[in-house]
Every structure is written in structure tokens, then in C-alpha cells.
Amino acid sequence: MNCIDFVKQHPDEKSCIQHFRRIKEEKGIVCARCGHTSHYWNKAHKSHDCKKCGYRTTLRSGTVMESSKLPYQYWLYTIYLMSMTKKGISAAEVQRQLGHKRYEPIWTMMHKIRAIMGLRDDKYEMDGVVELDNAFFKTHNDESSDEPTKRGRGSQEQSTVLVMAKVDPKPGRPRKHKKPSAFRYVKMIVIPNSSSSTMNDTLSTYAKPEVVIKSDGWRGFNKIKKVSAKHIKNIVPPKE
Template identity: 25%
Template structure:
């Protein structure tokens, strides 16, 4: 049997990572080159003439004298941790298929659990924001999903402690999955599905869903919609029309249950965003590390008070 080229790709070995980012100087140089490919330029006046204040590791513009650091305005801003620790965390999060918990991250990095938790949630937020920028296109399988819930009492959609989210998987012409988007919603309502579709689906795409009434809301987003009434039950899961979306739902749920002891429901969007980010970039595992570093440069600083707030967007 032929090996799956995506599954058996080499990725980035720990030896290759250490040779490229094993020292603080290597990490700083790479971050500088990624942030200013054409050389440093003042963010205020645009001047490219500057001097380095080595005592405080700052860059000062020769024209307006504005001072800025290598990490100012990025996700790494105000962090007391060295860049080599950040880069190692990014390596562990991108190269581990099923994710890595904050507790395991703290052990691997040799930092406190609280510091590892903040770092992980900042990086997961970056993953979510960057992944949400690219809408799905082509043929898209759509389904409604719930995470969590109590074991006793009311079951189904009315159960307390459940968090609903939309699962969508786009496929190519050969019927293979290309990208997915898992988005937490407040409820399965027509208006909310319309807003979600306008933000996450490319116009003229074909959406295939079951008979849930709210899915008709995607039609207002200028997409083609085909409804297939499944009737529920285990037999509906095996229908070929929803093969890949059901497969990805199962894979993500199993990975999350196996990796994380508990997930605060208000942070569920970030955990789902992490899996979507890695799945959508799985074709080049080796390059995923630098993709996340580049995304972190584009992400605004996130103090802890913002991290602990519930995610309000899809």
C-alpha cells in the first residue's frame, strides 16, 4: 500500500530546529528579517536610517528619534521570556499532530504553568485570527456540532453545558478535503448562520448540509445550498455526502479529549482554531513553524486580561 505523502512527510526535526533557532541571536535575526525584509523602517515617519541602542535592545530612528523594539506591536511584545523559548513553543505546537496541553508545554519549556498557559492561548488566538482570514470555497460539507454537556439530566440540544459550533469542510474536484473551519456560535439560528456564511464562505460555493432548518440561512450569502435529509442516527453519519465533515469532527474531538484534561467553554474557539490552522497547512509541515511566527508578527499584543475574556467572534 502506498504511503500517504501528507501523513508521512518529514516535517522539521528537533535537530534541524535547534540548528536554526537554538540561540537567542538566531531567533532575533530571523524575526528581524521576517518583520523588515527590506531593512528596518520607522513605523512613524518611514525613515530607513536608524541606530541600535544595544544596552536596551532598541532601534532609534535618526529622523524622528522614535524608539521601538524588535517585538513591539507584535504578539511577543512585553514578554519576559526569551525569543528562543517562544520559538520552541511554536515548534512544539505546530509539529505535534494532536496538540500539546499548557501543562506539558510548561514541562517541555521549563517555565511556570501560568506562563505556558498565556503563551499557548496567545498562539492559539493567532492561529484562529489568521485562519479566519481565508474563506472556504468549492464544495463544502456543513454540519452542526456540540462540545461538552452534562452526563445526567436533559440530553441533546437542550442540555446544559453544551457549546454549539459549526463544522465546515471544503473539498477539491476529486472529493478530497482541502480546508476546514470550526466556528463557535451562540445557537443554530438562521440569522447567525447567514452572518457566519458571509464571513467564512466564498460566494458561488456549493454547500451541502442536512435538514436542519437554520442552514437555509447560508443561501443569503450568495452560495448554492443543497439539503439532504439524513433522518439522524448512526446510519446518517456514514452517508458519503458528509463523510469528510464527520471524519474531521471525530478526529478533532478525539484529539481534544486525549490531549486536554478540561477545556473552558469560553475558550473553545481558540482550541478549534488551533486544529483548523494546522489542518489547513498540513501540506507543508516543515514550513508551518515560520508561518506561525509570521502570523505572530501581524498579531497585536494580548495582555492577560484580554486572554481571559470569552471569544465573541466566529
């Protein structure tokens, strides 16, 4: 959905409230007091009230917006921006776009959204064809430590990350200079080391057993076949 379509569908606070209400009703509401599942909409309090005991479940209750006083439109628009912006977006920029006076509430809102996105990401299991690779990212090194700094793999200045990319084949005939598959989803997991046992444990946690793995010939991936249906190695010879 592009920005124009988003604004057309959610032009004001009322439409955003209706959006969140529809999602909650489709998911189903269970009374926290008596367990009854039949409710009526209380427009004045923006809540679903239990038809049996009268217990009130607010629209924000049980969501990332709970206890927040920011408008629903802020939340929906910020979720849209964070989901659709490829290079990320700062809290200062979101504050500017929303026209909000204070920075802190916007930062807190975005922090909560990122946390929820992370929880949802953890529940996603890789399946189908997954390309596997490892990466190393520079991290902060405590200069006050007396421990000598290592170089290369195992260095205190690097964090090891297992990168898993789900790929789907592109429809139609393969074209020259074009990849035959497209990335659909990427998961990056920080791991304590690069051993094959760590790789297998991580993969079995985040991927289904029937997954097909594609990787290079690095030795840390040598035992991947134990936790996958198939392991395809693409060994690239060293440059002369």
C-alpha cells in the same frame, strides 16, 4: 517542517532573533513618532532605530512577545510545537521541553499565542468548496439554576457549533475507498441556536459569497443558497 529541520534552521537564540528580525523588516517598519520608514538595526538593543528622529522600535514591540522577558527561542519553538502538534500540547510539557524552572511564564506565553492564533483565524474567509455540518458539545450546567433542563436541541447542557471545513479535490484519478477530496482548513463557530437565519448570518460572516456549500439535508441548512453560489445537499436515508 519536521523537528529536525526546525532545529537545524533555529539552533540557538541568535538564529531566532534573526528570524524575527527578517519577518519584521519584510513587513516594513513605520516610526511611531514621526512616521518615517527608514531604520537601521541596533544590535546592542535588538531594535530598529529611526534614521530621522532616532525613535527606537524594539524587536518585540507590536508583537505577541511585547513586554515578555522570555528568550526568543522559547517563543519560536513554542509556536512551532503548538502549530505542529495535532492533539495539542500542555504548558507543563512545553515547560519540560524548554527546561524552564517556572510554570506560570510558559502558561502565559502559550495563552498569548493561542489568543493571537484566534485573531488570525477570525480573519480567514472560507472560499472554494466548503463542507458544512453542525455539532453539539456538552457544556457546564449551573446546578443552582431553577430552570428545568431541556433535552435534545436547545438543551442548556449543549452548545451548538457550526463546523465549516474547506476541502480541495485530490489530484489524479479517484481511488476506491478513498475520499476524492482533502481537508485543508476547519473553522468551528459557537452559535446561539440552529435556526436557518443564524446559519446564514454565520456563514456570510466567515465565507465568501462565491463559496460552494456541501451539507446534509438538515432543515437548518435549507436557506444556505441565499448566501452561497451553490448548495449541494447529500441526503443520507435513515437506517431501517
